Amino acid sequence: MIFRTKPALALEMLADPVPAGVPFRWAGGDCVYGDNPTFVQGVRARGKWYVLDVSSGTQVWTEAPRVIPADQRPRPARGRPPTKPLVVGGRRRVDEIAAALPAGAWRRVVAGEGSQGPRMCEYAEVPVWFCEDELPGPTERLLVRRSLGQEPDIKYHRSNAPAEASLEKSARVRGVRWTIEEDIQSCKGECGLDEYETRGWVGWHHHTALSVLALAFLVLRKQPLREKRTPDDRTRSACAAAAPVGRASLGRGRDPEMVSVATGAQPPRRPQSPQAAPRRTRTAPK
Incomplete structure (x- = not known):
């Protein structure tokens, strides 16, 4: 088995769908991939767009630099001739560039949909x-x-998307990673994705494929439950909500006491069976 880094494995994953005709336009990843020039160049060579995280210390040029080839550089009086090109222009860190941005450079956009509504950020x-x-x-x-709040969290990304891809689109592409991470957590909690005990790649792939397939089945089964209800269903729900507490209709085989407890009413009292009156006895005077 040959050791390969995460960026190298990711490039292989991107290379497989292209000959198979699987349509996709974007690629995303964290700093492990955004800080790796080989991975970035490989995605770019395949004609794909990307939104990749980069570290805060990543250095860039804000103005077009001039590159002098090695054979055109002046030869020193002593020593070996230069073998590398010379880049003319100063570089800056991305966190320094972000700190110097004016207030008008920030735009509030929706980065995706969350469990509590749209995810807003700048x-x-x-x-x-x-x-x-x-x-x-x-x-x-x-x-x-930049996240919203008194102590905002700042992240940095690089993208080769052309001008036709708006800033809102790039923000949503980056936000898709949250959905993927939530899906992985759901697959671990509901389908046992992380409960494998294998020692080989074949067994690991089998377990992972079955876990993801089980999650896809659960998602498909949940979709009909999220469909919009009919007007008749809404009418019945409104009538049930307007009914007095404790008067819910009982179906066949339902226990009245259990339904009453669930609706918050007191259980009905059962009629007591009549008992014979106690017999009086006379005692003789002493």
């Missing part, structure tokens, strides 16, 4: 040239995301 974008192996790459978009 975004700003700057055209930059990322440093790839000490050389400038093509022009990209530095996206800076």
Whole structure:
């Protein structure tokens, strides 16, 4: 078995769907992939767009740098001739660029749908040239995301999407990762995705495929329950809500005491069976 890094494995995953004709446009990932020039160049070579996280210390050029090839650099009077190109222009860290952004550069956008409604955050974008192996790459978009609140959390992304892809679209693509992470957590909690005891790749793939298939089955079974109810259903629900507490209709085989307890009413009293009156006895006077 040959050791391969996460970016190398991810490139193989992206290479498989392309010949098979699986349609996809975007690729996303965290800093492990955004800080890896080989992965970024591989995604770009496949003609795909990406929104990848980068570290706060990532260095970029905010103005187009000038690259002098090694054979055109002046030769030193002593020593070996230069073998690497020379980049003319100063680089800056992405966190320094974000700190210097004016207030008007930020736009509030919806990054996705959450369990409690839309996920709102603020975004700003700057055209930059990322440093790839000490050389400038093509022009990209530095996206800076800032959460709402008194202590905002700031994240940095890089994207090669063209101008036709709006800032809102790029923010939503990045927000899809939250949904994927929630799906993984659901698969672990409901379908035992992390409860494998295998020692080989084949067994691990079998367990993972069955767990994901089980989660897909559960999602399909839940969809009919989320459909919009008919007017008759809403009318029956309104009538049931307006009924007095403790007067819910009982079906066949239902226990009246159990239904009454569930609706908050007191259980009905059962009639007591008549008992014979106690017999009086006379005692003789002493």
